[in-house]
Amino acid sequence: MELRRLIGRIGETYDRSLSMSSEAQQLLRQASTELQQWIPAGYLPAGSGGKGAGAFVPWIAVFDPDETATARNGMYVVYLFAQDMQTVSLSLNQGVTELVDQHGTARGRQLLKGQADAIRDALPTELVAGLDATIDLRSKAALPVHYEYGNVLATTYKITDLPDESIMVADLHRFVRLYQEALSVREGVRQTVPGKIVTTVRTPTTGTDRPAEFKPKNAADYVANVTARTLTKSRMHETVVREYGEFLITLGLAPNTVVHPRDMTVVHNGNEWLIEVKMVRRGDAVSATREAIGQLLSYRHFLYPDRMEYVKMLAVFNEYIGDACVQLLETLNIASVWREGTTWSGSQTARSEGLCSQ
Numbered sequence: 001m002e003l004r005r006l007i008g009r010i011g012e013t014y015d016r017s018l019s020m021s022s023e024a025q026q027l028l029r030q031a032s033t034e035l036q037q038w039i040p041a042g043y044l045p046a047g048s049g050g051k052g053a054g055a056f057v058p059w060i061a062v063f064d065p066d067e068t069a070t071a072r073n074g075m076y077v078v079y080l081f082a083q084d085m086q087t088v089s090l091s092l093n094q095g096v097t098e099l100v101d102q103h104g105t106a107r108g109r110q111l112l113k114g115q116a117d118a119i120r121d122a123l124p125t126e127l128v129a130g131l132d133a134t135i136d137l138r139s140k141a142a143l144p145v146h147y148e149y150g151n152v153l154a155t156t157y158k159i160t161d162l163p164d165e166s167i168m169v170a171d172l173h174r175f176v177r178l179y180q181e182a183l184s185v186r187e188g189v190r191q192t193v194p195g196k197i198v199t200t201v202r203t204p205t206t207g208t209d210r211p212a213e214f215k216p217k218n219a220a221d222y223v224a225n226v227t228a229r230t231l232t233k234s235r236m237h238e239t240v241v242r243e244y245g246e247f248l249i250t251l252g253l254a255p256n257t258v259v260h261p262r263d264m265t266v267v268h269n270g271n272e273w274l275i276e277v278k279m280v281r282r283g284d285a286v287s288a289t290r291e292a293i294g295q296l297l298s299y300r301h302f303l304y305p306d307r308m309e310y311v312k313m314l315a316v317f318n319e320y321i322g323d324a325c326v327q328l329l330e331t332l333n334i335a336s337v338w339r340e341g342t343t344w345s346g347s348q349t350a351r352s353e354g355l356c357s358q
Contacts, residue, residue, distance in 0.1 A: 001034055003172065004165045007060075011085050011159035016054025024058070025049045031060040038172050040319035041243055041339035042236035042279065044069055056083045057137050057144040062176065065235035067183060072097035073199065075182060077175045080147055083139035090171055091135055091154040092178055096146035098199065105142070109149040111198055115186075116152045118196045122185040123153075127178055131155055152182060180282045219305045234279065240318050241277050244337070247344055251354065262299055263316075269353065274300055277316045285321035289328060292317075296334055314355060320345070 006027060014024035031047030039045060044065050049058040061071055061078040068074025073095035080089045094115060100108035120133060131153040137144040155171060157163065163171075190197035233241075241263050245255040248266055255266045255275075264275040276295045278288040292315035304311045315329055317338040326347045329336045335349035337356045346356030 001030075002165050003034075003038060003168045004162050006031065006034055007079060007088055007157075007168070008159060008162050010058065010060075011081055011088055014049065014054075014058055014081065014085055016050070016056065018054065020049070020052070020054075025054070028058055028060065035060065035062065037341040038169055039176055040280070042240045042318045043176070044239070055143075056139050056141040057081055057147065062172075062179070064179065064183065065239060067201075068095060069235075071095055074201075075152075075179065075186065075199075077172075077179050080135065080137060080144075082137045083141070083144060085159060086138070087136075087156050087158055089135040089137070089151075089154045089156040090175055091147070092152040092175060092182055093147060093154075094150035094152065094199065096143070096150050100146060109146065112146070112149040115197055115199060116150060118189045118193065119152050119182050119186050122189050123178070123181060127181060128153055153178065177283060184282065216302075219302045236318070237277060237279055240279070240316065240339070243339070244275075244277065244316050244344065247357075248355075262303070268355070271310060271312050272304075273312050273314050273355070274304075275314045275316060277318075280317055280319050280321060285317070285319075285325050288317060289315070289321055289325040292336075293329070293332060293334065297332070312353075314350065 010024050010027050013022070015022065018025070028047035028049040032045050035045035039062055042065070044063040045061065046063065047058070047060040048071075049055050058081050059071065059078050061076050063069050063074075063076045068076060071078070075092070075094050078091050078093050080091055080093070082088065094112055096108070096112060099111050102108070103111060116133075120128060132155060133151070133153065135148055135151045135154045135156060137148060139145065157168075162168065186197055187201075241257060245257060245264060248255045253266050253268055255264050257264050259265050262274060263277045266273050266275065274296060276292050276299070278292045278295075280288045296313040296315060300308055300311050300313060313334045315334055315336045317336065320338050320340060321336065326336050330347055330349060335347050335353065335355065337344050337346040337350050339345075343357035345358050350356045351358070
């Protein structure tokens with residue numbers, strides 16, 4: 001289903017007095033699957049029209065699992081349908097429940113607005129150009145008003161005059177990029193303007209626990225040290241590992257993820273494939289590619305010292321990394337795969353080896 005069709009049909013048919021099996025409610029639940037074709041791998045889409053009773057303002061959200069997996073806290077991208085179903089706002093918004101529960105309605109709303117203003121002001125001018133600082137959900141119900149206070153940036157469409165499909169998809173891509181940037185600048189504001197950002201953040205899940213000094217004398221020393229280390233992976237990273245592993249299973253392969261510190265291995269066409277998954281953050285495909293190269297080459301060198309020629313390498317990314325990075329990896333005999341829509345696309349080597357959809 002096209003994005004324009006999904007959003008438009010929900011707006012046209014939603015009626016909170018209808019049952020949870022109505023067409024609009026089914027489409028809202030279906031959004032968790034439909035949105036995957038327009039967002040990078042690892043993000044968690046979800047739709048809701050209420051629980052038990054219809055919501056005044058139904059929504060479809062995109063969550064970064066390293067930030068949040070719920071609309072109750074953290075920051076996320078969300079389509080918010082106005083109560084009168086005349087408009088829908090694509091919004092970079094904040095979880096409202098945490099602050100309102102802790103500080104009461106009036107104070108909680110002011111804290112949400114203060115955070116939204118601070119994040120918006122810290123974002124690069126070119127990223128916010130043409131976007132709105134406010135939204136109007138045409139409701140006096142408490143939760144929709146909370147959403148209005150939590151809005152960081154938005155663009156609003158008329159349900160009866162939605163843009164072309166290409167524009168709506170481009171807007172969604174823009175807001176996912178904006179989301180990544182906003183998460184970064186929010187923490188900068190937290191550190192430089194005490195008291196301005198009060199929303200709690202999940203315990204950091206990225207990074208590597210390692211000894212203060214790690215200078216292996218030889219391959220055996222490297223293996224002994226690196227396998228003893230505790231590597232903490234991000235939730236998004238683990239989601240992409242799972243998604244690509246599930247894809248390999250559909251090909252009749254048996255991926256192995258119990259191969260610490262590697263992400264995954266699989267035996268295919270008589271070769272063992274060493275697989276590393278990397279996240280493209282804030283559009284920085286070059287850094288993700290560099291990390292993949294370093295990880296794959298070092299693991300192959302140290303973990304397979306006697307049979308490097310029999311081990312092939314594959315880098316998996318949550319989104320497309322660009323032709324230049326794909327070709328760089330190919331020159332180093334590293335195949336690459338990335339999620340594109342609901343399928344896995346890949347480099348020439350990945351395609352010839354049958355490790356991607358196309």
